[in-house]
Amino acid sequence: xxxxxxxxxxxxxLASRGAMAAEVDGEALxxxxxxxxxxxxxxxxxxxxxxxxxxxxxxxxIALGWALAFMLPYAVLAGPGAAGxxxxxxxxxxxxxxxxxxxxxxxxxxxxYVRGNLHGSPALNTGLMAVGAVLASLMGTTGASxxxxxxxxxxxxxxxxxVHVIVFFxxxxxxxxxxxxxxxxxxxxxGFLKGVSFFWTVQHIFPETLFxxxxxxxxxxxxxxxxYRKEGVLPQDxxxxxxxxxxxxxxNFLPLAAVVGLVLMSGTWKPGIAYDVAGTPVExxxxxxxxxxxxxxxxxLAITPKAxxxxxQFSWAPMQExxxxxxxxxxxxVPVLAMLKAGEAGAFAAVTRAVTGADGQPxxxxxxxxxxxxxxxxxxxxxxxxxxxxxxxxxxxxxxTLASTLAAISAGSVFMGANTYIxxxxxxxxxxxxxxxxxxxxxxxxxxxxxxxxxxxxxxxMTFIWFR
Numbered sequence: 258x259x260x261x262x263x264x265x266x267x268x269x270x271l272a273s274r275g276a277m278a279a280e281v282d283g284e285a286l287x288x289x290x291x292x293x294x295x296x297x298x299x300x301x302x303x304x305x306x307x308x309x310x311x312x313x314x315x316x317x318x319i320a321l322g323w324a325l326a327f328m329l330p331y332a333v334l335a336g337p338g339a340a341g342x343x344x345x346x347x348x349x350x351x352x353x354x355x356x357x358x359x360x361x362x363x364x365x366x367x368x369x370y371v372r373g374n375l376h377g378s379p380a381l382n383t384g385l386m387a388v389g390a391v392l393a394s395l396m397g398t399t400g401a402s403x404x405x406x407x408x409x410x411x412x413x414x415x416x417x418x419x420v421h422v423i424v425f426f427x428x429x430x431x432x433x434x435x436x437x438x439x440x441x442x443x444x445x446x447x448g449f450l451k452g453v454s455f456f457w458t459v460q461h462i463f464p465e466t467l468f469x470x471x472x473x474x475x476x477x478x479x480x481x482x483x484x485y486r487k488e489g490v491l492p493q494d495x496x497x498x499x500x501x502x503x504x505x506x507x508x509n510f511l512p513l514a515a516v517v518g519l520v521l522m523s524g525t526w527k528p529g530i531a532y533d534v535a536g537t538p539v540e541x542x543x544x545x546x547x548x549x550x551x552x553x554x555x556x557x558l559a560i561t562p563k564a565x566x567x568x569x570q571f572s573w574a575p576m577q578e579x580x581x582x583x584x585x586x587x588x589x590x591v592p593v594l595a596m597l598k599a600g601e602a603g604a605f606a607a608v609t610r611a612v613t614g615a616d617g618q619p620x621x622x623x624x625x626x627x628x629x630x631x632x633x634x635x636x637x638x639x640x641x642x643x644x645x646x647x648x649x650x651x652x653x654x655x656x657x658t659l660a661s662t663l664a665a666i667s668a669g670s671v672f673m674g675a676n677t678y679i680x681x682x683x684x685x686x687x688x689x690x691x692x693x694x695x696x697x698x699x700x701x702x703x704x705x706x707x708x709x710x711x712x713x714x715x716x717x718x719m720t721f722i723w724f725r
Contacts, residue, residue, distance in 0.1 A: 281331075281343050281591055283599030290592035290604075293326040297589045298634060301582065301679065302701035316578070320585030327589050343591055345535040351639070352587045354547055355443075356580050358516070359399055359682055361550040361557075365512040366403030367571040368561035373502025377413030379481040382422055383474055385409050386429045390470050393434030394441040394459075396517055402431045402683040404513075407569050410694050418484045420698060423691045424707050425477040429470055431683040432675035436466045436668065439524065440517060442681070444632070444641030444670040450524050451645065452652030453663070461664045465723055469672060472715055506565040512557040519549045575689030579682065586679060590635050597631070597643045609647060619648050621724040625665035629673030629716070633680045641670040665724045673716065676708045677701070 300319050304312040312319070332340035375381065385405055392401035409426060413419045435441030437459040439449035445458055523546035530541040596603040601610070612623040628644040644666045648655060655663040674681035678688055678701060688698050699707060 280346075281339075281595040282335075283592070283595030283597070283604075284602040285335075286592050286596050286604060288596070288604040290327070290331075290596070293323045294586075294589040294593050296326065297323040297585045298679070306700055317581035320582050323585050324588035327592060331592070342536040344588065346537040347587050347591055349534050349537050349539060351636075352584060354543065355583070355587075355682070357547050357550045357554075358520070359579065359686070360576060361516050361554045362397065362400045362513070363403050363576050363686065364554045365509045365516065365557045366400060367407075367569055368506045368509040368512075368557050368565060369404060370505040370565050370569045371408040372505060372568070375408060375412035377409075377416055377419075377422070379478050379485050381412060382409065382481055383478045385412075386426060386477065387470075387474060389426070389430030390434030390474075393430055394437040396513060397440055397520075398431050398435035398442055398681060399683045399686070400513060400516065401434065402426070402687050405430060406687050406690055410691060410696070414694075416485070417488045419696060421477070421480055421484065423687060423696060423698065424704065425473060425480075427684050427687050428675045428708070428712065429473050429477075431687055432681055433466065433469050433473065433672055436462055436671040440520065442671045442674070443638035445667060446520065446524065447638050447642055448645065448652075448663075448667065451642075451650075453656060457656055457663075458667055461660060462668050465664075465668050465672075465719055468719065468722075469715060473711075476711065505568065506561050508560055509557055512553045512560075515553050516550060519546045519553070522546060570694065572693055574693055575686050578689045579685055582679075582685070583682070587636065590639075593635060594639050594643060597640075598646070600647065612644070612647065619659060619662045621661045621665040622720050624648065624662055625669040625720060625724045626716075627669070628666045629669030629676075632670045633673050633676035637670045637674045637681060641666060644670075661724070668719070668724075673712075675712060676705065678704055 297320065300312075300316075300323065304316075304319070328340055328344060331343070385408070389401045389405045392404065395401075396404075406423075406426065409422065410419075413422055432442075436445070439446040439453075439455055439458070445453075448458075449455060523542045526542045526545075528541050531538040532541075532544070533539075596605045597608060600606065603609075608627055612620055612627055614620050624644055628640060631643075632640045645655070645663075648659060648662050648666065675684065678684050688704075691698050698704070
């Protein structure tokens with residue numbers, strides 16, 4: 258991954274020239290520091306439409322260019338050491354754990370091949386998504402998405418109109434289904450690390466999740482039934498079904514279970530040992546988790562027969578695309594998150610004022626929409642933390658007196674990650690896998706048209722029912 262190697266090299270060069278400082282001072286930054294992040298988003302949105310060939314061959318270089326568009330001016334302003342410290346922090350504390358976890362889930366799930374008499378009828382598609390929604394809170398939205406997207410695509414490969422199937426899969430399995438436990442989505446896991454009870458979310462946002470997932474399943478069934486009856490299926494199935502249903506590579510459920518166990522371990526085992534990496538403390542449990550995930554990845558590759566991955570049409574291309582693009586996203590969003598974290602003293606002070614009522618109390622509806630809207634474009638995990646701390650940061654108070662506020666932050670961060678391709682990592686991975694299989698997915702703004710028409714009205718209804 259050239260973009261990642263280039264960013265790491267830049268960090269080492271900057272580190273050698275001054276003292277490191279991992280924290281970016283959001284109070285010292287003007288709003289225009291968010292331009293590289295806006296440029297990164299617009300590149301993802303527009304270049305596949307306006308310059309598809311250039312984008313396809315050079316998107317990694319473009320992502321690195323936007324990352325440098327922030328890092329180089331910041332090095333001039335704050336000094337090379339401070340810039341290097343910020344970059345090392347982003348890589349070591351955020352990007353590398355993110356990519357290592359995704360790679361482990363992508364590899365293990367990609368070694369499981371579901372064979373059998375799978376035909377993409379509305380009932381089968383809806384059933385797969387319902388199962389995926391349940392699995393998402395048990396093995397994470399990424400794990401459930403990577404496990405089920407390939408059999409879903411294969412089941413529908415003799416249908417003409419399948420874009421809506423992938424879009425609803427992203428809505429339901431890659432996002433909404435992961436809202437009930439800390440295993441489901443990274444924001445909730447960060448809340449768990451901050452002291453939120455493991456079962457708090459299922460106790461407090463289960464009705465919202467049931468409403469959203471249930472409504473989406475009903476809408477999908479109606480839309481899929483319409484297209485199924487209108488178009489029928491192709492006379493020749495590109496992937497004829499085998500006579501007997503079964504799972505090849507089922508041994509990869511063990512690596513998947515190991516991933517879940519390692520993630521839980523990193524949140525419950527607190528040895529109190531940390532190592533300083535250029536100003537960024539890295540805790541022992543995080544090192545053990547990431548090392549274990551790397552081992553799991555190689556074990557999955559070793560124990561999976563080559564024929565199973567070939568049958569699954571396993572390819573590294575989707576993972577490479579995510580790794581290259583998200584290094585640009587992670588680096589360019591550093592100043593944006595820092596300005597939000599600065600609260601009233603930062604360039605985005607209006608956000609702080611907007612989520613607080615005249616009596617000084619938090620407004621649940623505002624927390625729902627602001628945490629959700631920002632999670633649609635920023636990484637939803639640090640966005641969750643920004644609003645968690647903005648609401649006081651005391652887990653005991655947030656779980657009791659301010660339970661409605663914490664529920665709003667949790668729901669907004671998880672549910673609204675479905676609003677864009679970059680709102681949650683599995684969104685982009687599912688898109689990349691679908692395109693790798695020849696499905697022409699909507700553009701960045703085309704996808705937002707889907708989410709705006711379907712999800713936003715549901716979020717408005719949820720606001721009046723639960724977050725007033």
